[in-house]
Amino acid sequence: MSVGVLTNRLPLLRIDPSRGHFKVARRAFVEPEIRDLEMSRIFARCWLYIAHESEVAKPNDFVTRTVGGRPILFLRDRDGKARGYLNICPHRGATVCREKRGSAKSFQCIYHGWVFGADGRLLDQPGKECFAPNFNADGSANLVPVPQLDEYRGFWFFNLDPKAPPLVEYLGRATEYIDKVVDQSQVGMRVIGGTQEYSIRGNWKLMAENSIDIYHGPNLHPTYIDYLQSTTGSVAPMDGTGGHAYDLGNGHGVVEYRGPWGRPVARWIPAWGESGKREIDEIRARLTERFGEQRAKRLAENSFNMLIFPNLVINDIMSITIRTFQPVSPGYMLLTAHCLGPSEESGSFLERRLNNFIEFLGPAGFATPDDIEAIETAQNSYASYGDAGWNDVSKGMPLTEQGWMDEGPIRAFWSEWNRRLTAPGD
Amino acid sequence: MAETISQRTVEEFLFEEADMLDEWRLHDWVGLFAKECRYLVPSTDVPADSAPEETLFYVADDRHRLEQRVIRLMKKTAHAEYPRSRTLHMISNVRLRGEVEGDTLATSNFATYRTNRSVTDTYIGQHRYRLTLEEGALRIKEKRTVLALDGLRPHGRISMIV
Numbered sequence: 001m002s003v004g005v006l007t008n009r010l011p012l013l014r015i016d017p018s019r020g021h022f023k024v025a026r027r028a029f030v031e032p033e034i035r036d037l038e039m040s041r042i043f044a045r046c047w048l049y050i051a052h053e054s055e056v057a058k059p060n061d062f063v064t065r066t067v068g069g070r071p072i073l074f075l076r077d078r079d080g081k082a083r084g085y086l087n088i089c090p091h092r093g094a095t096v097c098r099e100k101r102g103s104a105k106s107f108q109c110i111y112h113g114w115v116f117g118a119d120g121r122l123l124d125q126p127g128k129e130c131f132a133p134n135f136n137a138d139g140s141a142n143l144v145p146v147p148q149l150d151e152y153r154g155f156w157f158f159n160l161d162p163k164a165p166p167l168v169e170y171l172g173r174a175t176e177y178i179d180k181v182v183d184q185s186q187v188g189m190r191v192i193g194g195t196q197e198y199s200i201r202g203n204w205k206l207m208a209e210n211s212i213d214i215y216h217g218p219n220l221h222p223t224y225i226d227y228l229q230s231t232t233g234s235v236a237p238m239d240g241t242g243g244h245a246y247d248l249g250n251g252h253g254v255v256e257y258r259g260p261w262g263r264p265v266a267r268w269i270p271a272w273g274e275s276g277k278r279e280i281d282e283i284r285a286r287l288t289e290r291f292g293e294q295r296a297k298r299l300a301e302n303s304f305n306m307l308i309f310p311n312l313v314i315n316d317i318m319s320i321t322i323r324t325f326q327p328v329s330p331g332y333m334l335l336t337a338h339c340l341g342p343s344e345e346s347g348s349f350l351e352r353r354l355n356n357f358i359e360f361l362g363p364a365g366f367a368t369p370d371d372i373e374a375i376e377t378a379q380n381s382y383a384s385y386g387d388a389g390w391n392d393v394s395k396g397m398p399l400t401e402q403g404w405m406d407e408g409p410i411r412a413f414w415s416e417w418n419r420r421l422t423a424p425g426d
Numbered sequence: 427m428a429e430t431i432s433q434r435t436v437e438e439f440l441f442e443e444a445d446m447l448d449e450w451r452l453h454d455w456v457g458l459f460a461k462e463c464r465y466l467v468p469s470t471d472v473p474a475d476s477a478p479e480e481t482l483f484y485v486a487d488d489r490h491r492l493e494q495r496v497i498r499l500m501k502k503t504a505h506a507e508y509p510r511s512r513t514l515h516m517i518s519n520v521r522l523r524g525e526v527e528g529d530t531l532a533t534s535n536f537a538t539y540r541t542n543r544s545v546t547d548t549y550i551g552q553h554r555y556r557l558t559l560e561e562g563a564l565r566i567k568e569k570r571t572v573l574a575l576d577g578l579r580p581h582g583r584i585s586m587i588v
Contacts, residue, residue, distance in 0.1 A: 100471060194469035194482030197577025201545075220505065223498040231494065334579065339482045351479045359491070363578050364467060364484040366498055369506035369585035376543070376582075 013418050014390065020397035022411050026385035029203035029378075034421070035330045041420050042310050043068030045161040047170045049312040049324055050074050050084065052340065053154040054190035055101070060118070063101045066326060066334070068311070072146065072158065073097050077118035078105060082151070084158045085120050085143040096143065116143050153182045154189060173248040177256075177306050181316050183291065183299055184265040185342030191322070192354065196337040198363040200372050202379035204311060204327040205417070207335065210371050211313040211323065212245070212253045212305050212409040215395060220374060224366040227359070228260055232271040243404030245396070251309030251416025253409025259303040261318035261360075264353040265342065266300040272352065279349065307409065309416055319357035331379055337362055431530045431557065431564065437520045439557070439564050440534050444515035447587050452496040455587065460558055460565040465492050467571045467584060474554075474572040484584055485571075499586065506585035511542040513586055517553075529567055530557045536571075538588050540581075547581040549588045550574045 012034075014023040028034055048068045055063050062075035064087050073087040073096065089096050094111040097104070106123060108115045115124040120143035122136050135141065147162035152175060157167055168175065182189055200207065210216070218225065243257025262269035266283040268276060287296035303317040313323040320340040325333045339357045341350060360367045381388070393414065396406025439458075446455040459465070467485035468476050478486035487495060502508045516537040523531040531554070538549040556568040571588050578584065 192482055193472055193480070194476065195471045195577075196469060196482065196484060197471070197579065199577075199579040199582045201580065201582065222503045223501055227494050227498065231490065332580075346480075354478065354480075354482060354486070358483060358486055362482075362484060363582060364584035366495070369583040370504070372582050373506040373585075380543075 013414060020394055022394045022397055023390040023392055024414055026382045026389055026391055029382045030330050030385055032330060037421050039069055045164060046310055047157040047159045047167050050156050050158050052191045053156060060103045060105055062104060064097050075118055082149060082156060083118060084146040084149045089114060090141050120145055153178055170250060172250050174252040174306060174308050177254055177304055180299055181314060181320055185344060187343050189340050190343040192339045192341055196362045198335050200333050200335065200375055201331060202375040203330055204325050204333040206375045206378060207325040207333060208307055208413050209410050210375060212255055212307045214255050215405045215407060220370050221367045224360055227366050232262060232269045245402035245404055245406050245408045247408055247412035251413050252307060253412045254304050254306040255404050255409060256302055256304040257404040258301060259317055263318060264349050307413060309413065318360060319353045321361055433522055436522060436532050440517050440520060444517050447515050448513050450510060452499055456493055456496050458566055460560050460567045463489050463566060464568045470573050470575055470577050506583060511540045511586055514539045532557060540586060
């Protein structure tokens with residue numbers, strides 16, 4: 001069975017259940033035509049994560065980010081209402097706000113000095129007397145707002161498609177896992193200061209795959225597993241007992257399992273000592289009080305890696321990471337990683353969280369550089385797609401239930417990607 | 427005592443460190459650090475003197491993790507660095523910056539070139555050292571590598587020692 005046809009009439013996926021095959025055309029990582037379709041059919045139509053509420057905590061706070069290829073200015077106005085705009089001057093296109101973050105009541109473009117309020121309206125411009133009195137009556141000289149802006153439990157998203165279904169519907173079953181993160185705090189989560197900003201010379205979809213791919217763990221990351229064993233006294237490396245992989249619908253996927261690592265909320269490991277154990281026990285007790293034993297156990301002990309289609313990853317593992325990856329060209333993406341933690345956490349708890357994060361995660365950790373290496377060599381190979389044309393993501397195909405090391409969530413990603421790319425439309 | 431450490435001594439020490447890194451003598455390199463030490467690379471969007479206890483860094487190693495980092499890097503299964511990169515650690519503008527509790531503060535500017543798979547990346551910034559005498563030998567109590575970069579783009583990683 002072949003599905004997915006583009007202008008050159010070649011299929012992008014090759015699915016054959018009788019042989020347990022799920023193959024992805026490698027030209028999907030290379031061809032500019034596909035990249036263009038992704039920008040219009042995926043990044044212009046899906047809900048895209050922009051920021052966590054704690055990054056714009058106070059009135060007048062703002063951040064600027066390039067998301068899905070679009071420069072976005074995201075802010076809270078003086079009343080605390082969240083707003084999002086294309087960070088492009090309506091006059092001649094210069095970047096309106098050139099700082100990464102800050103606090104401002106208005107924004108002045110450097111080029112000709114047009115000034116915009118937090119409501120996006122043009123407040124003033126030099127030589128105003130030379131413009132017609134009704135020059136901006138139609139609002140065409142205001143900042144262009146993003147058509148839809150919404151949040152789920154502090155995670156803010158925008159959508160460039162005014163007709164797209166609501167965020168909560170789009171997230172669907174992924175909300176259950178966002179809940180699992182946010183419920184770890186009694187007062188709310190916060191992004192901890194310090195952003196890991198890096199890049200990979202590879203196609204953005206390779207990071208989507210990698211983020212929900214546990215299969216590669218033992219083979220690609222033995223040095224991290226060695227480190228854990230020598231450091232934490234953990235007994236069962238990569239213990240996936242009871243672990244499962246789920247297709248969450250809409251292209252989202254998750255792998256939930258028991259990792260070998262300690263979790264600041266709230267799974268103790270011997271390396272944290274007796275005082276650490278008392279602290280972790282207290283956190284665990286409070287969770288049990290709030291949610292009952294069963295849910296508290298899941299919140300405390302279970303790890304998950306989740307992809308929210310197309311380019312947001314939330315990993316609730318030895319620490320919590322919010323990772324986004326933005327396509328720049330078919331062979332280059334920009335990544336951003338933040339560490340998320342309960343706002344009430346400080347001292348040794350916070351230190352544990354940060355240590356856990358940078359040991360494994362991030363471009364100088366004991367694992368991520370090896371992921372990047374694998375991805376970049378794969379991207380290099382795809383130049384030869386005419387001769388070696390297909391990627392395989394078949395592991396677990398014949399099974400009714402996906403184990404934690406199967407590739408089911410990756411197939412969910414590709415199926416949604418293919419559906420959107422090949423859907424009739426512009 | 428700190429006042430006996432000369433500019434020349436510090437320069438020689440830093441140049442020798444650079445050679446060790448370029449020659450992949452990483453176990454020797456760890457030997458340059460004091461028993462209690464820190465090796466830090468802050469994120470580039472926070473103040474250079476931020477505390478790793480409350481800020482996300484790229485690297486925030488104590489002695490144990492530093493040793494483990496080197497053990498990892500010397501393995502063939504540290505895939506990002508095997509086959510090994512060729513690196514060139516350029517050190518300049520070495521300056522002594524006074525003392526703290528008998529330790530000597532020094533800074534150097536750096537440009538480190540890393541070549542692997544025919545791609546050469548350049549890391550630039552300033553190393554900030556706190557140097558101490560331990561059993562008569564000069565040792566690094568803290569090395570803070572402050573990148574003069576906007577994130578790790580296009581490098582994508584700090585897979586070796588910058």
